[in-house]
Amino acid sequence: MDRGHRALRVLNTAFVVVFVPVFLAAMLIANLDHFTASRPPLHAEAAQLMKALGTDQYWTMFGAYFPAHVRVPVVRVVLKGGRQVFLPPFVGPEFSPQLAARFDLENLPEEARTAGWRGNFGTGRIEKYESRASSAAPGWLGVRTAYAASQLRRWVGDDAALAARIRFVDLLSVAVASARDGKPLTVISVDPRTIEPAFLAHWPAPRSRQLNSGGR
């Protein structure tokens, strides 16, 4: 073994033996307050979640976990006459019937906001698509529109009479938080997302202007 190769081996050993313990120690030290103390100030989103979940603890070792939350897209179809239909996502939590019927968080009792966990098996591709469809990013405007069209097409099918009864369609992004510790999922907000039917050659409903007034 020549000197260059031996030097590389020594460097490799030193890197592994020194780097890994030092890195782990640094992570632990950097997070000491994460284990033991609260960490003000809360950013706006965290404050909103904490309020919705009824807890004031944040990042304490034995406190409530900062909830993971996810956004799922829901297509709202408003028919002439005022009836609303909500088309739920393929992947994501099961909404309570009361929430699905109204999506009006301000006027719902707390328990009606809860949603059931759905096991995720073989849904990876659609999950990716739906996470993009629920995003507010301007770059996903086309994806949001295509998602709404796809859901609408599946619901309308070949029923031309039903399509003619549609007054407008919009897309809602529903934020669902996991409270952890065995508590149920909770819907924390419903926000409209812009769509643009003019993108598509075949929009499966009358091209009335989108109101995007759904949500809270």
Place this chain on the structure above:
Amino acid sequence: MTKLFSAVWHFWTVPVRAERMAAFRILIGTLVAIDTTLTILPHAEWYLGAEGLNPAALYQLTREPGSWSLIPAGATDLQIHIVVVGLIVAAACVAFGFATRVASIAMWALLVSAHQRSPIILNGGDFLLQAAAFYLVFMPSGAAWSIDQRIRRGRGIEASLWVPPWPLRLAQIQLAVMYLFTGLSKLPVAGAPGPGHWASGDAIAGALGTATMGRFEFLTWLPWWFFAPVVWLTMAWELSFPALVVFERSRYAALAFGVLLHLGIFATLEVGIFSFATLCYYVLFLPAAWFGPPHWTPEAARGPDDA
């Protein structure tokens, strides 16, 4: 220094046994065939069609400059099924090593076509598969464990099992670089680690608690700090992976940790084929002797190709 340069030159040029590339070929071909059959074929029109998830108008509007696909924007159902079934057949040919080089080119072209036609349903595993298919185009992976090899033997042609190493090296480096940059991307860029960052130790608990990705709700009952050591160990492992796999004595421990990590990801999170696509690359790091015929000895197989 001359010897170091010589070692680098050997790394890229001294022939290696073909069995590792053959194993990689079999795993990637099988994975592409199974994944396409189970996750794309049943929904082919919906994923790739003119009126599907990525409609023709949107596809033409949003496709990246220079991107290409053999599936036209307004493809008919028949055209779509020809491409998807063709992809499955090509992948099966790759797995069995039949017309290997042509099948590898076909698999790469059709895989890229399907992915480019509807990039909005792709995940990290798909991109790894695209890269693997590209490397297979250049790998002499049909030299061993293939129908091609049997056909050649039947004709009395005994081709060498020692093949050029550079496509193997590129694929090895691909995986090492992927882990390194994944680790770098998880480091906090500015300020103290906050919620959602890997450095704050809550990444695994956060992923398990994501209702569209986590497979089992009961895993959300565990506190974040239960997983924090694994989060940090994973970051350290990713950042040091290139150094760990360079030498044999640390290589197998690094690979074993990776196998556990990816099996854990697959068992608990719905992230498609990511875990399996990554693990396919691991065979490229195993010793050539592991794949040799029974009469081989490790000493006979060990050589400059053993990295």
